[in-house]
Amino acid sequence: MAPSAAEALYEKHYGGDRARRGLFDALARWCTPRRVLYPGSFLHVTASFVFPSVVYVDTDRTAKRFFASMDDVVALVARNKAYRQKPKLTFHSASYEADFDEPEGSFDLLLSLYAGFISQPCKRFLKVGGVLAANDSHGDAGLASIDPDYSLIGVVRGRGDRLRVEEDGLEASFEPKKPMTRTEASLRERGRGVAYTKSAVAYLFRRTR
Template structure:
C-alpha cells in the first residue's frame, strides 16, 4: 500500500487558500514580533512575515509536519520577508488547557476557524497586543462583546488579496438579530452571529483594565 503523503502547508493552501497576504497586511500595520496560533493545523502563513510563531494543535498530522524541520524550512523557502520565520515552534496540545508558554508572552493571538481561542488563551496576549479572529465558531462575535477589546480593522479579501479596512468601523459587527447577540447564546451555538456587513476576520487591540492604551495602527 502506498503511504499517504505527509500533511504539508503547500497542499493545505490548495483547500484554504494562501493567507500570507492577510498576515502581510497586518505585519505592515503593526509589525508583531511573536504570535500564538492555536488550532493552526499546518497553516504556516504567519511565519512568512512574523519572526516568531508558536503553533498549537492536537492533530497528529500537524505534529508530524512541524516535527520535520527540513520540510518546514522548504515550505518557507522563498516565501518569507527579511527577518520572518526565524522561530517556528509547535506544541502538540489542547489550547483549552494550560499551555507551556509564558503569560503575556505574545503580541498577536490568532483565532481562525478554531473555536473559543480568545476565552481560553487571552492570558498569553500582552496588553496592547492584537487578536485576529473570524466569526466562524463565534470567537469574533465573543470578542466584539468583550470590553477589553477594541476593533482596529476589518479584514476583507477577494481571492488571496487581503485588505485591512480601518475606516468607519462602526459599519462592522452590527448584528442582524440583536436578540441573539449575547455571549451565552453564542457559546451555546458554537458559531458567530450574522452581521449586516460581514468581513473575513477582525483585528482587535487588547486593552485590559489598568492598561488602557494600545498602539494605533501605523498603516493599512
C-alpha cells in the same frame, strides 16, 4: 529535488489559494508583531512566510507529525518567507484550552482562524496592548466584541489575496442582520458566526487590560 514529506503535506492542505496568505500580508503591512501565537493552527505555517516568530498550537495528530520534521518545515518556510531573518517556529502538541509552555503576556499578535473560541483561553498569552486577529467562522470575533478586555480597532476587508486593514467606520461591524441578543452563552451554544450587516474577513481587537 523531491519535495519533503512536510512540504507535500503542506501543499495537500494549503496549496495555491488555500494558503490564504493575503490575510497575513495585510496584517504585516499594518503591524509588526515580534511574537505571534497561532492556536488551532493545524499546519498553516503560511503565517511564518510573513511573521518571523510564530508559536503554533494544535491537538491534531497530522499537525504533530508535520511539525516533528521541524528542519523540513523551516526549509519550506525559508523558501517562501518575505523577511530577512531566520524563521523561528515552535509547535505545542496541546489543547489551546490547557496549559502550554509559553510565558503569559508575551505575544504581540494572537490569531483565531476557523478553530473555535480562542479569544478567551489564550487571552492571557497576549500582551496588554497586543492584537487579536479573529474571524467569525465559529463566532470567536463576535465573542471578543462583547468582551470588555478587547476593543475593536480594525477589520480586514477585500477579496482573495487583495486584502487591507480598515480602521474607520467600525460602528456597524457587529450589528446582526436579524435582531438578536448576543451573550457569551448564546454565541458559544451557536458555535458558528452571526450574519452581520457589514461582514469582514477578520476583526482586529486590542487587548485593553
